Amino acid sequence: MLRRGLWKGTMVRILILRHAPAMPGGILAGRRDVDADCTAKDGLARIRIRIGTVPQIVSSPARRCLQTVQALGLRPDRECPELWEQDFGAWEGLPHAALPDLGPLSTAELALYRPPGGESFEDMASRVRPLLHELDRDTLVAGHAGTVRAALSLLVGHAALSFQIAPLSLTVLHRLSGVWSVESVNVTA
Template structure:
């Protein structure tokens, strides 16, 4: 069995500033491009033709290419959590209106100037389940690489180990980090987490 290798995209201006960045399609910063190149060294020597999919967001596609990957395409299920009316806002700003607010427990509100409908953590978990169902047969043949976003990959990892999506809240994930999901005695496990170059 292979591993599912997860690469979070490099830094953007909003990720640097702690702003919720779901569907807004921002480019990498200069630091994000440096991080993406450094992440390539953490991926090791992947065989030519290793399956790789990215989120449709330019920050994920660019990270993959700078890391030396050759994506097979984009997967809309790898988009980041749709933060609805909290898109582009920091947690501190939200807490001025909703004291004690915590994304993983309290969720998002719909709307905002960009008109994003928003998603629950369970809805993101359903998208992650679809991704896992698609890549699991490929992992039987070798490694698979997914390049996406912080919260999405945390939820996907929780679902990989058959935990509720909200358990992703306990998995910190830095920009341009590499993590690995695999197997031990046919049980799905996390084999490496949050490595940064």
């Protein structure tokens, strides 16, 4: 049982939206700036209802994120380069079938693995997490699967890599006095 006054501060609700399905033409997009398929009007409408009203919207500068926010009838207050997807280096632009098999890696090993010329999950998460800590009011964050996993890593560490994150899905976290909790993960329309 919590004693009165133990939790001081303001509860911040952070809604993290993965963009609508990317249209990379069968290749690994990562940091490539590709369009989103925002034609699923019913799905967009249902996600928009789930989002409700938020006092602040921040977005990855990626075209697919900005297009998704616009398709929801919203506009970001600011674009944050920290929210870009993981840079997969030499793997970007490769067909999925051509990506190397890394063999059996633990989530901790996978989190530290850097594709040639790219960044590791941990590198990417290290640029996303400070932004999430700085948010001082309820916020919609428009980002990528990596953005969602980086946020989840605040609670579950590298095990966040085990989560499948669907396009046009919503994950909701709360922060109170520096303590994070999960309301929902990967909610789709």
